Amino acid sequence: MEIRELRYFVAVAEELHFGKAAQRLGMAQPPLSRAITQLERRLGVPLLERTSRKVALTEAGAVLLAEGRAILGAVTAAERRTRRAATAPSSLVLAVKSGTAGGLLTKLLDAYAAEPGAAAVDLLLCEAHQHQQLLQDGQADVALLHLPFDSAAGLDTEALCTEGQVAILPSSHPLADRSRLRMADVAALPELPMARWPGPGGNCPEGPGAEVRNRTQLFQLIALGRTTAVLPESAGADLRRDLAAVPVLDAPPVTTVIAWPPHSRLRAVADLVRVATRR
Structure with a gap:
């Protein structure tokens, strides 16, 4: 054939x-x-x-x-x-969702840059559910995913960290001063319906919440009192002043993984994964 x-x-x-x-x-x-x-x-x-x-x-x-x-x-x-090997033989493309994994990403890039012979790392900012296609078609060499929200099917992965989740609310909202919430509390906010993210096909599910494709857009809509979201607790770091993050006790944990195509033979990918998983 x-x-x-x-x-x-x-x-x-x-x-x-x-x-x-x-x-x-x-x-x-x-x-x-x-x-x-x-x-x-x-x-x-x-x-x-x-x-x-x-x-x-x-x-x-x-x-x-x-x-x-x-x-x-x-x-x-x-x-x-x-x-790309002919034009940039010592470069690596890392796909990450816009606005995510900031602290972890900075530490990873700094640690890798300190390695002898480290390749240049180009960041490819993407939207939800784009990582898998970017890796499969060669636009990216490696990616940071968040399980269970992102699909890692058909990819090799190594876990980097696991964290709880927080509800992101307008700082003026009555629940913003609570020390903890439950998913039922967040779901029972008719004035702040949960934001809707696109699925693997690129379309958002039906529902009353605002359609969002990245965190910059999401945080703007939350600040305006149009929607809310439950995100990994790292998203609550360095929030803008008009937003608040409240821990959600019964939200499922989120695991950040580094992922790459199983057929990859790039030495730079292996080195980056080794640095990322070094304890």
């Missing part, structure tokens, strides 16, 4: 329309149809169910779509990392 054939099949499988897939690939429809037919003949299984009205994936086609996406992602990552 050739990479070209996989690209053709993935385009058709995602569009479920030969005309749209051909347009996306920048080719005519007849050769695309022939290529898919030849691929099915070579594999000995039907990948698509075709009628005059629609195109649908068979069970075998669904498997090849998942595998094909992974393979094409790996190829794209290899191309991107190879080009």
